[in-house]
Amino acid sequence: MTAAGDNPTIDLDTAELRAIAAYAVACAGPALIVFDRARPGDRRPHEAIEAARAFAEGARRTKVIRDSAWAAQRAFHDTRDAGQPAAGEAARAAVAAAGAAFLHPLAKATQVWHILGAAAHTARAFELDAGDDSAVGADHIERAEALAEPTVVSVLTRYPNAPSGRGRTGELLRTLDATLRLRAADRSTGIGSST
Template sequence: MMAADENLTIELNMAELREIAGYAVACAEPALAIFERERPDDRRPRAAIDAAQAFADGAKRTKVIRDNAWAAHRAAQETRDAGQAAASDAARAALGAASAAFLHPLAKATQVVHILGSAAHAARAFELDAGDDRDVGADYIEKARGLAGPTVVSVLTRYPNAPSGRGRVGELMRRLDASLRQPATDRRRAEQRRPGGSRPC
C-alpha cells in the first residue's frame, strides 16, 4: 500500500491533467445513453462531458466546466429522487468527467475520485441498468482499465490508494485502482490464471 503525506504536493502538469480529463470522458460517455433514455430532453450531463472534452482537447480550464459539473450534479440528484438510479449514476459519471479537470496536486486519497470516479459511476450505471448485475459492472471496470494509457497510470500512482467507503461505487473504484497500480507483468499472470484467459504456449 502506498503511504503518502497528505501535506505533500504531487507533480502534475497541464498536459497530464488534460489526459486525465480525456480518460474520464472516455469512461463516462458510454453511460450517457442510460440517462438520455430516461430524460431525453435533459442535456446537463452531456454538457458536462462536452465541457470536459473541450478542456482535454486544449481549451482553457474555466468556470464553464465547473458550472456544467454542478448542473450534472443536480441532474443526478433529480433522477435519484425520481427513483431512476441507473440514470443518476450515469449523470454522476458525467459530473466526474467534468470534475477531473479540477484534480488537485495534493497527496490525498480523495483526489483519486477525480481520476477514477467517472469510470466507477459509469460501471454502476450499467450494472443497475442490467438489474444490478455485478458482472456487468466488473466487465465495465475491465474496459475502463483498458482505456487508461501510460500517462493516466503514471499520474494515478503518484497518489495514495483510492479511499474507503462510498458503497458499491467505492468498491468498483478500488477494483480499478488496484488493477491499474498492478505491474503489467502481474496483470498478465492474473489474466492467464483467470478461467477463459490466455494460456502461455
C-alpha cells in the same frame, strides 16, 4: 513529491491534467445512453462531458466546466428524487468527468475519485441498468482498465490508494485502482513484458 506544509503535493503538468480529463470523458460518455433513456432531452450531463472534452482537447480550464458539473449534479439529484438510480449514476459519471479537470496536486486518496470516478460511476450505471448485475459492472471496469493510457496510470500511481467507502461504486473504483497499480508494478519489474 514535495512538501507544502502538512499536505504533500504532487507534480502535475497541464498535459497530464488533459490526459486525465480525456480518460474520464472516454469512461463517462457511454453512460449517457443510460441517462438519456430515463431522461430524454436533459442535456446537463452531456454538457458536463463536452466541457471536460474541450479542456482535454486544449481549451482553457474555465468556470464553464465547474458550472456544467454543478448542472450535472442537479441532474443527479433529479434522478434520485424520481427513483432512477441507474440514470443517477450516469449523471454522476458526467460530474466526475468534469471534475477530472480539477484534479488537485495533493497527495490525498480522495483525489483518486477525480481520476477514476467517471469509470466507477459508469460501471455502476450499467450494473444498475442491468438489474444490479455485478458482472456487468465488472465488465465495464475491465473496459476502463483497457482505456487507461500510460500517462493516466503514471498520474494515478503518484497518489495514495483509493479510499474506502462509497458503497458499490467505491468497490468498483477500488477494483480499477488496484488493477491499474498492479499493471504499473508489473511494467516496472518487466513482468508481462514481451521483450
